[in-house]
Amino acid sequence: MKRVQGLGAAPGVVRGTWIRIDPAQAPEGGRIAPEAAAGEVERLRAASEAAGVELETIAGRVDADGHADEAAIFLAQASIARDPALDTMAAGRINESGEDAVAAIQAAAGSFAKQLRSLDDELLAARAADVLDVGQRIARRLSGTPDAAGESLDRPAIVVADDLPPSVTATLPRERLLGIALDGSSPTAHAAILARAYGIPAVVGSGDLLRTLRVEAESGRAAELAIDGGTGEIVIDPDETTRARFDAGAEDERRRHSTDLREASRPAVTLDGVEIALLANIGTPDESDDAVALGAQGVGLFRTEFLFLERTDPPSETEQLAAYERVVRSFAPYLVTIRLLDVGGDKPIPYLPIGDEANPFLGVRALRLAVTDPSLFVTQLRACYRAAAAGSLKVMAPMVADAGDVDLLLSLAKRAREELAAENVAMGEVDLGVMLEIPSSILVGDSYFRQITFASLGTNDLLQYTVAVDRGNARLERYRDSLHPSVLRLVRLAVEASERAGIELSVCGEMAGDPAAAVALAGLGIRSLSMAGSSLPAVRRAIRSVRLDDLESAMAAALEDRSASAVRSRFEALLAEGARS
16 A cells, blocks of 8 residues: 555545546657648648637537536637637748648647746646647647547546646546546646536646556556545555545545535524624636525625636626626625726736736736726726626725725726716616735725725735745745734734724635634634635534634734744634534
C-alpha cells in the first residue's frame, strides 16, 4: 500500500480499478512548398470550422445533461477554434515559414497559450489549456488522427493521467468514470470544474502518482486505487482497513447529502437564539437552483463577469437584463445583490484596452474602469434598475478605496436612472452599496457610509491587500488564512463604522463559507454571510452548534492572538465542543 498526496478538486470518496489515459499525442507536422501555401491555409480554415462544430456538439450534450455553465466551456472553445487571431497566426506561419497546417496550428496555439500563461493568473492559465486543447483538436482533424480517449475507458474505473483536456473529460462515459486522479492540473482547471459539475470525485496536482503507479504495477501491487476528492488523498493498493475506511466515507457522504437537503429549510440560529442570514455567491444564473435547494436566503454576491468574458464586445443591456431578471425571479422574495463588473488589470478583455501594467492587482480594474469608460457601467446599471422591477435587488461596486469612488458610483447610478426615466422605461428601486476589499475603504468608512445603504466585506482581496500576499504563490501559504488577526481587526472596524452609520454589513468572501471563520465573524457582530452554495450546510451546522456569547468571548481573546493558526484553533475547539454536546 502506498499513499500519494494531491489537491482535492471535486469532493467524493471512491475506490476501484484504474485506467491510465493519455490524450492523443500531438500529430507530427511537416513542411510544404511555397506554391502549396494557399491550399494549406484553406485546409486549415476548413479544419478549424469543423473543430468548432464538434465543440458545439459537445456543448449541446453537456447542456442537455443540465450543466449549462459547463457547456459554456465548450462554446468558448468553439469560439477559439474560429478565432481570427489564432487563424491568422497559423496562416502566417504557413505563408512565411513553410510549415504545413498541422505544424502551424500547433505552434500558433502554443504561442497564444504562452502569452496567457505569462499573465500569471490561474484562471487565464486554465484558458491557456483550452487554447492548446483546441489546437490539438484542429491538428488531429488535419492529420486524420482519431481522438479515442473515451474508448479506453471500457470498464468502470478511476482515470489517471498527467492532465486531461476538458474536451476529453466531457466525452468520457460517465457511467464508467468512477473518479479522476491527475499528476498535474489544478482545482480551477476546466477538468476539475467538469468533475465537480458531474459529481465525480477528483484529485489533481499529485505530482508523483504516475511514477508511483508504474513502480507498484511492476511489482503487481497496483490493482486498485482509493481517492478522496475532498482531502486530496490517494491510496494505491489499499489494505482491508483502508478499503473499509473509504467505503464508510462514501456512505457518510451519501447520508450527509440527504441530510443537507432535508435540513435546508432550518434557520442558522445559535443555541442562544441569534439568527445569522445565509446567502449564496453565484457566478451565473444556472447556479440559482442548487443554492435555493440548499436553503440560501438570497444572493449576497452575483458575479457578473460571465456576461463580459470570452467575447469581442460587451453584452447588450437586453442580454444583461435577461440574466439579472432570471436570478431575481429564482430567489424571490429574497434579495439579490449584483456586483458590478470586476475585470481589468489581471483579467484583460479585448474590448477594454487598458495597456500593460507592472502590477495589475493594484491597477485599473473594476470601478476604476468607469473613469475612462463610464458607459460600460451605466449600461449595466440600467439593466439592474430594470431588473429591479421584477424583484428585490441591490447593487454593489468592487474596488472602492474611498469617498471619491462612492461619488463616482452614485453619479453613474444617477445617470442610469435619469436616462431610463427620460425614455419612460419601467424600473425598480435599487439599494446601492460597496465591497470592502481594500483596507482604506474600511479605515475611512465614516466618510461615506451614510451615502450608501449597505456594505459587504470581500475577504479574499481584503486578506491579499492587508497581508501583502499573492494568493497564487504557494510559498506564501502561511499568510493565506483569513483568520489573520489583522483582518479580524479590520472587520471589527467595519462593524463599528456600519453601526454608527446605520447600514447593513455582510461578508461575501470565502471566509464566510469556512465554518470556523463563519462563527468567528458572528462573534465579531456579522449577521449575514454569503458563500458558495455547497458551503451552506456545513456553515449552518456550525452556527447551530454554538452560543453567541461563547463566540464573543473567544473573539475578544482572538483579537490579541499572534497568528491566524492560533485564532483558528480557538474556534475549531468551540466547534468540536459543540459537535460533542
